Amino acid sequence: MPKSIVIPSSLNGKYLREACEAKSEIVLLSGVNIGNLGSFVEYIHAHHKKAYIHIDITGGFRPDEVGIQLLKNMFHLDGVISTNMHALTRARAIKLETIYRLFLFDSRSLERAAGAMSDGQFSAIEILPSGYALSEYDKIRKYAGDTKLIAGGFIRSEKNISDIFAAGFWGVTTSDRQLWQYGVNRS
Numbered sequence: 001m002p003k004s005i006v007i008p009s010s011l012n013g014k015y016l017r018e019a020c021e022a023k024s025e026i027v028l029l030s031g032v033n034i035g036n037l038g039s040f041v042e043y044i045h046a047h048h049k050k051a052y053i054h055i056d057i058t059g060g061f062r063p064d065e066v067g068i069q070l071l072k073n074m075f076h077l078d079g080v081i082s083t084n085m086h087a088l089t090r091a092r093a094i095k096l097e098t099i100y101r102l103f104l105f106d107s108r109s110l111e112r113a114a115g116a117m118s119d120g121q122f123s124a125i126e127i128l129p130s131g132y133a134l135s136e137y138d139k140i141r142k143y144a145g146d147t148k149l150i151a152g153g154f155i156r157s158e159k160n161i162s163d164i165f166a167a168g169f170w171g172v173t174t175s176d177r178q179l180w181q182y183g184v185n186r187s
């Protein structure tokens with residue numbers, strides 16, 4: 001897997017074809033529902049990509065034990081992203097990739113999340129907004145250890161992506177399809 005990737009976020013399945021043409025081996029589905037999830041995942045897998053879903057904003061989905069099992073067994077998802085620790089723990093237990101989504105509002109929000117980040121229980125941690133993620137990188141890295149870090153939110157330009165990768169982040173998530181083809185592959 002490349003060391004730095006731009007993960008396309010397809011909102012409501014919009015521009016899914018372009019997302020599957022991106023360099024990233026992961027496509028993130030946001031704002032979908034259980035009625036269209038299966039066909040979107042099939043499409044992503046047909047393009048030899050991994051399908052991840054943002055479970056906090058998935059219509060008709062409940063992140064309980066049964067719901068998480070359905071994501072793997074019925075919908076064949078590869079990974080989930082969420083702010084819900086219990087849902088991520090359930091997902092990890094059944095071998096789904098997990099990305100913890102952390103919103104930084106102030107220094108206290110970072111301090112409160114320190115324990116969760118240090119457990120090494122996630123495949124990656126996404127920090128939003130990207131400007132705060134960038135300015136707090138050293139502190140975040142200290143707490144997160146070797147866990148892959150992703151910056152998201154307000155990714156506006158290739159320079160923004162370049163700065164994020166130069167700081168040491170593994171990836172960025174963006175719904176801006178103009179940036180999906182950008183890729184720094186330092187493998």
